[in-house]
Amino acid sequence: MYSESHCHLGDMSLGDIREAEKMGFKLLLTSGIDLPSSEQSITTAGRHEIVKSCVGVHPWYADEYNDDVGDKFRELARTPECVAISEIGLDFIGRMTHEWVREDRFIDPKIQYHALDAQLGIARDLKMPAIVHDRASGQEMLEILIDSGNTDTGLAIHGFSKDVDYARKCVDHGIMLSVGLRTIQAGDPIYLKAVAETPVEYLLTETDSSKPEGVITCCEHIGQIKDLPKEDVGAACTRNLQRLIGL
Ligand SMILES: [Zn+2]
Incomplete structure (x- = not known):
């Protein structure tokens, strides 16, 4: 069995989902990147x-986060479809x-910290896990996560791409690491x-x-x-994901 801890399915067709089921998929977590895509998820x-659905505002669009959006996420996150x-x-x-154009300019860090902090707060209030995108330097994100108290309600780093020290710190604090196809292929x-x-x-797949x-x-x-068969890796990572979202 296999699972996605982090994907963006949009309005994927029933045919595509059936195909995934035939390949052995048991769980696909589709993620929003802003309010409309969160509703879609x-x-x-x-x-x-x-x-299963995840709702949130991506750091690329952190300037779209405000209290009204946060209230909407609280509402969406209480539905049985939403797990993180x-x-x-x-x-x-x-x-x-x-418009899917790459820009070197990123959203003002102050705005990003605020959106992250507020949304981690939603996860804590609703006792839900948070799955986090980390393209900050070094271990800054881990320090924020450990201080936030979200380690009690479940955390995973999506698209994990860092080193052994970072991974060890995650394991020490019960934070899961999601391995992405492109990153592992880059080698x-x-x-x-x-x-x-x-x-x-502690591993997930995406x-x-x-x-x-x-x-x-x-x-x-x-x-x-x-040195494990891919089926064993898939089964372990699926169980880990089920554990993270309390299934
Ligand atoms: Zn993503």
């Missing part, structure tokens, strides 16, 4: 048994605009070492796309590093 999750607050985080590298030795040293009980089948290749890569 609830609708998609409502249509398909194996799809995401996609939230920090990105000091650049951004994709809504940076520092990253591969971090994946190798992280116990499989494609960050609308094509879940990539998770199977991701499990193959993890399996090569850990």
